[in-house]
Amino acid sequence: MTRMRSLRRLAPLAACLAAIVLPVAAFAAPPPAQAGFRPPPESAIPAGPFGRMVRLGEAIFRHTGTAAPQYVGSDLRCSNCHIDGGRLAGAAPLWAAWVAFPTYRSKTKQVNTFAQRLQGCFRYSMNGTAPPLGSKVLVALEAYSFWLAHGAPTGAKLAGRGYPKLPKPAAAPDYARGKIVFAQHCALCHGADGAGRRAGGRVVFPPLWGPRSFNWGAGMGSIVNAAAFIKANMPLGRGGSLTDQMAWDVAAYVDSHERPQDPRFAGSVAETRAKFHDSPYSMYGQTVNGHVLGAPGPK
């Protein structure tokens, strides 16, 4: 809270600077070609029961809200953040995740399996409910992930896993600068209100905040993750074109809006922040524009 207040004092100056000295890195190198591990092509999916399960998994991954509606409470789909159906290096590819489980996770303070990790995606990023272990939805997603990772060494930290970590920002991430970046580089697709856009009855651009977006427990609610994703992948097709500072600032802006409650809500915003969001990179429980983020309101 105090951090945001001190940041706001600098906002007018920062806004001017942003307009003058932070142009898009016009000559930024294109995103690195997919080096290292390459998942098999779709044409290599085998016939038979296993192949059918792989295809179902891919369908759920690309069209989550229609293929697994009972577990989805947002307008997002898996492939919004895991681009190219979970294939793209630098966009948290499934093949790199598959070989990294089971593992200890600080988020759950437990050793989790890959399937349990998928459950977390549904609970937080999809703002839905976790499909039961062994349910067809999870089995299909596991089959698809396993198949994409065909030939990848188990336990290896594959190049391209997760999102490429950004160096710490030169200036603290700033809401006011982020607002300008959003208007210039994001609003065209996601809307000035962050609510995304639909066409033909389908969500084309996902909502970035608000009731149909990911909830406060999702990984993208962390400015660190959001900045890394944005830098590497946004705007779609022009990944790498924003400067690091722009990515940090716009991530702070996006994550400074209201979104569905953290399902781990511990009775009060302060308690929930203390338990699950005790980080300068989570805006949960912080005050922005006079509003305490995460404060329970009418659903």
Next chain:
Amino acid sequence: MGWSEGLGRRVLGATLAVAALAVLSLDLSPALAADGAAIALHGVGTVPACATCHGAQGQGNPRIGAPHLAGEGIDYLREQLANFAAGHRINPIMQPIAAGLTPEQRDAAAAFFAALPVPAPHPVPPGPDRAGALLAEQGRWSAGLPACTQCHGPNGIGVPPYIPRLAGLTAPYLTAQLLAWQQGHRPPGALGLMPVVASKLSAHDIKTLAAYFAALGGPSSPEAGR
């Protein structure tokens, strides 16, 4: 429709527009809307009616290479008209037409066409060659190429107010636009996305994509409702 008939309509249209402006001068937005219809259907001054080539329903005319305008995003139409007027988007027919309109008249005409209904595309049954469909729906991310439909919507339906519809544009029109972006002859448009996308397409890619979206059908298709 003959030119004399068109001229008659233009005179009538101009009269109607003036009358509408006089009646509605206290309320700007309906006046603009009426003006837009008049420009679109009857022309104004030396500028012929948009409908002459693009159709009264904005359905376009594939035979003369005039794309549909119905249901296109208003921001997209406004930007194109401004680009034509300034000569940034090179088109010898559209340049004098756009330049002959004031910015307010361009906006009004854009609003008229943006508000027209547009039929849904009809999905193409999967054929033996799925290359165009795959590229359109999944892109080629290994080369950093997004899928067309990730921005242009399911079946290339378009996502107003900016991202234009691809379904039903003719293959020659689509091909010409992609080549223009490859060669730097068309302004980059929002976020500079299309020149980057076009630079990653081979001649074969362009051919299959143009055929794919043309086949999806649009406002000028025979089965499109009027």
